[in-house]
Amino acid sequence: MPDEATNPTAPDASTPSVDPSTEAPIEALQVEKSAPAEATPAADAPAANAKAAAKGKAAGVASAPAEKPKKEKPPALEDKPFGEFITQEFMPKLKTTMGTLGFNDLELTFEKQPLPIRGMEAAGDCWQVAGTFQGGRHSFLIGFLKEDIQGQKVFSCSDYGSKPSLLESFMIDERKVTLDLLLMYTVQRLNGQKWLVGN
Numbered sequence: 001m002p003d004e005a006t007n008p009t010a011p012d013a014s015t016p017s018v019d020p021s022t023e024a025p026i027e028a029l030q031v032e033k034s035a036p037a038e039a040t041p042a043a044d045a046p047a048a049n050a051k052a053a054a055k056g057k058a059a060g061v062a063s064a065p066a067e068k069p070k071k072e073k074p075p076a077l078e079d080k081p082f083g084e085f086i087t088q089e090f091m092p093k094l095k096t097t098m099g100t101l102g103f104n105d106l107e108l109t110f111e112k113q114p115l116p117i118r119g120m121e122a123a124g125d126c127w128q129v130a131g132t133f134q135g136g137r138h139s140f141l142i143g144f145l146k147e148d149i150q151g152q153k154v155f156s157c158s159d160y161g162s163k164p165s166l167l168e169s170f171m172i173d174e175r176k177v178t179l180d181l182l183l184m185y186t187v188q189r190l191n192g193q194k195w196l197v198g199n
Contacts, residue, residue, distance in 0.1 A: 077179050082147040086110055086129060089179055097183055098133065101196055106133040115143055117156060117167045136161060138195050142170060142186065149177045155189055 077089050091108045098106045108131045115123055123145070130141040140157040141164070155170040171177060171185050190196055 078149060078177070082127070082144075082149065083110075085149060085179075086127070086144075090182055091129065093179065093183055094131075094186060097187060101187070103133045103196070105135065106131055115154070115156070115167065116141070116163055117165065120167060134195075138190075138193070139164070140190060143167075149182065157190075157193055 078085065080089065087110055091110065095106050095108065098104075108129060110127065110129050112125050112127045114121060114125055115128070127144045127147060128141045129144075130139070132139045137160060138157070139159075139161070140155070143154040143156070145152040145154065152172075153170040155168045156164040156166060158164040170189070171181070174181055174185075187196070
């Protein structure tokens with residue numbers, strides 16, 4: 001009996017044929033399908049707005065005029081250290097002021113020593129501006145009980161080389177002492193002795 005022709009087994013019609021080379025992984029297909037839904041304009045809007053705001057701020061800063069640095073005021077003469085103020089400011093200006101009044105022989109010293117008043121020895125040493133003029137005929141001193149022009153001050157004067165016997169408070173009504181005030185009070189006090197008016 002001749003061998004029956006054997007037909008190759010036909011593929012199952014219910015199973016579609018798929019070329020393995022063209023088959024994409026399931027995960028890739030799912031990503032591709034979902035990608036358009038994720039890249040929505042609404043999601044990118046906040047970032048875009050932030051960038052636009054940053055650009056606007058940068059433009060505003062660039063267009064704003066640069067502020068000029070403020071010029072610092074020079075320190076006041078009265079802010080100088082005590083010794084510098086007395087020797088560099090007060091004493092030269094007092095000599096100039098007295099010169100304009102016709103007294104060009106004013107001699108000034110600045111020393112720390114006891115007040116030359118009987119009974120004041122216990123006060124100890126203090127800085128004093130001592131002056132003489134008219135050939136030593138008139139003498140005066142301004143004592144600074146603290147190394148501070150704003151601190152307590154005293155005044156004393158004498159004639160013809162005699163020792164001073166009276167010590168007075170000086171500039172007690174001024175809350176803030178300036179160079180101009182110190183000069184003015186000194187000249188006023190000397191004039192109060194009738195030393196500057198030719199009497």
